[in-house]
Amino acid sequence: MPSRVRILSGYGTGSCSFAMRSDRSRLRSGSLIRREPSSDDTRRASSQARGWWTWRGNELSRRGSRRKKTTGPIGRLKRISNRRRCPTTALLPICVRCRRSTAGWNFSFGRRGTAKRSRRLSHFLESCPEGWNSYFQVMKSMALAAWVGTFVLAGGQVMAEWEQRLEAAGKNSEEISSFVRKASERHGDLGRRAAVFLVGGMPEVDLKTLESGFLMENLALALKAREEFPWCKELPEAVFFNDVLPYASLDETREPWRAGFYEQCRDMVKDCRTTTEAVQAINKDFFNLIKVHYNTGRKAPNQSPSESIELGKATCTGLSIILVDACRSVGVPARVAGTPLWSNKRGNHTWTEIYDSGEWFFTGADEYNKAGLNRAWFVGDASKAIADDWRHAIWATSWKRTGDHFPMVWDLENRGVPAVNVTGRYTSGQEQKPKQSTVYLRLWDKRGGDRLAAPVELLDSSGKVLAEVTTRAGTTDLNDMPAFKVTTGEEYRLRVRYEEEARWENFKAVGEGEGTMDLVWPELGKGSVELxxxxxxxxxxxxxxxxxxxxxxxxxxxxxxxxxxxxxxxxxxxxxxxxxxxGRKVAKAAGKEMKFLEQTFGKAPETGRSLWISMHGGGGAPPRVNDQQWRNQIRLYAPSEGIVVAPRAPTDTWNLWHQSHIDDLFDRLIANFVITRDVNPDRVYLMGYSAGGDGVYQLAPRMADRFAAAAMMAGHPNNASPLGLRNLPFMIFMGGKDRAYGRNKVAAQWGKTLEELREADPGGYDHKATIYPQHGHWMNGDDREALPWMIAKTRDxxxxxxxxxxxxxxxxxxxxxxxxxxxxxxxxxxxxxxxxxxxxxxxxxxxxxxxxxxxxxxxxxxxxxxxxxxxxxxxxxxxxxxxxxxxxxxxxxxxxxxxxxxxxxxxxxxxx
Structure with a gap:
């Protein structure tokens, strides 16, 4: 059995792949799937693929007849014949161009069910009876990837990678498949390879959201630049794909910048002969043209070009994104480079790297230097980067996956941008031993006065204590002085403690050797060094x-x-x-939005307002029913002081208040009121009626550290445990006649359990359980007695x-x-x-x-x-x-x- 099969192209510019259905296929000897001579595989590849296409038509031509009524003996024979010619459970190669429903790696056989994954053609051959292999040419010399749009299949790994890409795309897989197919149709084999490369490096969020049209425009304009600009035409394909073709550099908002930047930059580079000349021309004039310059008033560090242009403001990362995009628009290979933290710990920085004649060069975005590239204010700091420490290393972005990621300091958990460690090019690859100085210390009570004995700490620029000594006084020799070893050029602080007071002095050793610092106590800085x-x-x-x-x-x-x-x-x-x-009266978290209504009562105390979260009933009902419950909930309770908030559950399920996203939404809601409405976080209260009471049973124990007290009205705990309520005062209100789901009995049992817990742990489980014998599910407002009891409680x-x-x-x-x-x-x-x-x-x-x-x-x-x-x-x-x-x-x-x-x-x- 051959190890791999390769079929190069589909019918015309189409694209095909295969789906496994079973192992009971039959092929006629006259089928157009035929043997191809090994010496002529390339020339006949298209014909071979056309054979697959024609076979699909021939073999399945009687598909429609299966839908006709076939009864009696004759009908039975027809059905047998149809199964032989068009087996509905066979392992069949199905072309994705057959119909729209099969696009996007979704294969079907007529109106039968779809296959979720493609299978290698070798699986098909392995299932064939002896002798069928003679109908196929196995091309062992090459093993190409099985990419939609190419009609190529190969063994295991690459096929699996493509499947993973499409699985990651989810519902958007049709757009991704369409992009690769169209790229092949319109731009030939180069377009196919470019599209495959682009998809291979896409972050998951892009796979799920980007449309074929956006990707096609980006690809077409990149290929246009490759044809138009001589420096781009001469680029190795790998460099063009990795550093000209991509539509983004980091995690900025995706947008179609290429067409506009091409029109603006084309004239700037018309007389340039190299990429170095081109980037210099762009960096000199482009930022003035679009009126964007460095300004810390920007909204985000990773702004997209249009976001920066709208504000007219960006910092180093936003400016670098613009310069990279502008360069790529005219075929100049460019990428973002930077360090998360300089080795002297004075912050991060981002800049741009440019490829020219096989080498990478750097420049600061909107920092044109007429002397050329590799000149910038940060050269000295970059030369001290530390390759083995990711925080202090220098990284450059890559579209191709590298095994490393670009550390984005605004989102350090995001590992979605591949990177290469380029520290060695900035540090010349040689480790230089830091120069050392010895600093001797004396402390005086005043100038010309007496020496003082006091502990002195040496701190680095981040406040870390590096060493401690004690100065000399009294009859000790004047030259008997404690000393520190420091690195020249680094900034340090001295913290001196004398008579229960601490004072400080900043200094920097500017040269090698030894020196003496005479500290005068009254002249030292006051206040905390740490603060x-x-x-x-x-x-x-x-x-x-x-x-x-x-x-x-x-x-x-x-x-x-x-x-x-x-x-x-x-x-x-x-x-x-x-x-x-x-302002929109929503809280956003966990991929959900939760609307809310609010009312404010009483005068705000100096310590901040109280917040009352009141959950509505309903659940397991149409939205209009739950909306009615929501609007009624805001009218139920009126504390003497505070803001009452009635959130609208983001779903309409029976468990609408204790699904996992509710915890995140309530955290966000509380934080929003603390941040914007001067709410005291120690005075946040939780209430809920009916299905809202279900939520109180569930949320109060698992979020007890967020609330000052909680009150459950007419709910059911389901599987909740009261153990987490040890430090949260908890109230239960229930109608004695509320027998649905045994709510009344369960509420009484919870009251009993809380009483037992309090007896075993007298410092905790503060509670009050009230069962109204005269009431059913509606307690006629008697449960409002909870408010005075709750408002007296404060969170610890x-x-x-x-x-x-x-x-x-x-x-x-x-x-x-x-x-x-x-x-x-x-x-x-x-x-x-x-x-x-x-x-x-x-x-x-x-x-x-x-x-x-x-x-x-x-x-x-x-x-x-x-x-x-x-x-x-x-x-x-x-x-x-x-x-x-x-x-x-x-x-x-x-x-x-x-x-x-x-x-x-x-x-x-x-x-x-």
Missing amino acids: KAISQWLALLPEERHLSVPQGALSRKDAERARGLIWETVRKELAEDREAEM PWPKRIVWKQSGRTHERFYWLQVPKGVAEGGQKIEAEVQGQEVTIRSGGAKELILRLSDQLMDLDEVITVTADGVEVFQGRVERKARVIWDSLRQRPDPDSAATADLHLKLVDGGK
């Missing part, structure tokens, strides 16, 4: 902060001030986006004891406990308690835990001890860090629950 570093860091652009968070340890006082500074920055930067949502974001019971919808954070991403398990129960400086954990089988710590929980200046499942797993001090505050507030815009320190624990065998 100064945090203020400077917060002044950076948002995308520059992720990898350059100050590392210095914070005092308790500084940590509180740092939390305020960071929260104000986070709130301000989130506000614009969140205001837009609030740092309770001393936690019971965390994961439901089927898992969470990664609960009060001051956290698990690493992706390891949360449904049904897992973790208990943790703080007594003084000791933390006791019952892990429930968890192998990793993160303690989110704060001075509200324990004194972080003192030693803490952690015991998990009877084993001591940590003893020591934990430093307060700006990074922890920053991560907490980015994860959840909730300043009261923001941690100032964290502790990562590896538990022995998950507590077993």
Whole structure:
């Protein structure tokens, strides 16, 4: 049996492939699928494929007769004959041009069912009876990919890759297949190869959304540039495909920029002879033409060209995207390059690389230098890049997958842009040993006064403590001085502590050798070095902060001030986006939109307003019914103070309030009101009636750390557990005659269970259960008695004891406990308690835990001890860090629950 089969092209410019249906096919000896001489395979390839096409017509020509009524003995013979000539369960090669319904890698046989995946032709041959192989020519010399639009099949790997591409495209697979087919029809084999390359490197989001027309326009204009511009015509095909053909560089908005940029840049480069001359001409004049220049007032770092042009503003990444696109529009190979973080930790930068005569060169976008390429203000910083550290390496984008990705600092989790590490071209490939200086220190009480003995810390520019010494005083020799070893050219800070006060001094060693610094106490800078570093860091652009968070340890006082500074920055930067949502009265998360109605009651307290989330009933009903329930819900409850919000469930299913997306939507809703409406995050309340009560049963335990109190009205818990309610006051209201689904009995049982839990744990499970004997499902408003009880409750974001019971919808954070991403398990129960400086954990089988710590929980200046499942797993001090505050507030815009320190624990065998 041959290992692979190759059939080169379809009928005319068409395209074909195959679908497996079974192993009971029959081919007549006179079929046009025929043997091809091995010496003439290329010349006859088209004829061979035409044979497949004709065979399809001949073999299936009587398809329609199957639909005719055939009864009796004659009819039975006709049916047997039809099965032989046109077997409905056979393994048949089906052309995708047969009808529209078969396009997009969706193969069908007449009106029979479709096959979800293509199969290699070798599968077909393997299923054939002995002797059938003589009808096929096996071309062993080449193995090409099985791409729609080429009528090519090959063995395993490439075929599987194509199938994966189309699977990733989902409902958009027809557009992708159509693009490749049209590229082959209109631009021949070069167009086919270009289209296949483009599809092979597309991010999944593009596969799912981009239309054939957009892709065809981009490809046609790229091929036009290759024909028109001499430098492009001479490019190796691989370079043209990777650095001229692509329609995007990073994750910017996809848009058809090529036609407009071609018209604008064509005249600029008409007298140029090389790509270097072309990019210089574009960089000199193009940004003035489109009126876009560097400005930090832009909306996003990764703006598309039209977004930057609309604003007239962009920063280095947006400008680089424009220059790359402008170059590609006239056939100049270009790509985005940059570093996530300079080795001196002063932020990131992005620029453009250009290909000329087999080499890559760089230039700053909108930074024309008449002296030529490879000249820019960042040359010195780039020369200190570190190839082995991805944060400090220099990366260049690639369309072809490389195994590495371009680190986009605005979205570090996005690994969808391939990249190559080009650090060596900027550092000359030789590791240079840093130059060292020795700095001696003396501290004086005043100029011409006496020396002081005091501890002095050496910090780097990020605030990390590198070393500590103590200055000399009294009768010690004047030349008896402590010293630091520092790297020349780097910036440092000295923190001097004297008589319970800390002061600081910045310095930089400018040359090798030794030197003495005489510090004068009254002249040293006052205030916290760490807070100064945090203020400077917060002044950076948002995308520059992720990898350059100050590392210095914070005092308790500084940590509180740092939390305020960071929260104000986070709130301000989130506000614009969140205001837009609030203006539309929607919350957006988890791919859903949730509408809401709102009413405001009473006067706002100085500590911030309360927020009441009130979930409507219905579910399992038409939208109009649920809409009616929603509009009625906003009228049910009127607290003495606060904002009442009635969200509209985004679905109409029976479980509309406890599907997994609701958690994310409620997190977003709460955050939006905290950010834009001055809501106090410690005074957020949850209520729900009927199906909304179902939601309270489910959401309150799994999101207990978000609420101050919760009240369930006339709902059913289904499979919910009350264990997570340990620190959340919980109310139950039910009509005694509400017997549907046993709601009244279940509510009474929940009340009893909560009472038992409180008896076993007197500090928790605050609750109140009320069963109205006279009421059925509608309680006639008597349940409004919940409001005075609830409004008296305030959330404690740092309770001393936690019971965390994961439901089927898992969470990664609960009060001051956290698990690493992706390891949360449904049904897992973790208990943790703080007594003084000791933390006791019952892990429930968890192998990793993160303690989110704060001075509200324990004194972080003192030693803490952690015991998990009877084993001591940590003893020591934990430093307060700006990074922890920053991560907490980015994860959840909730300043009261923001941690100032964290502790990562590896538990022995998950507590077993």
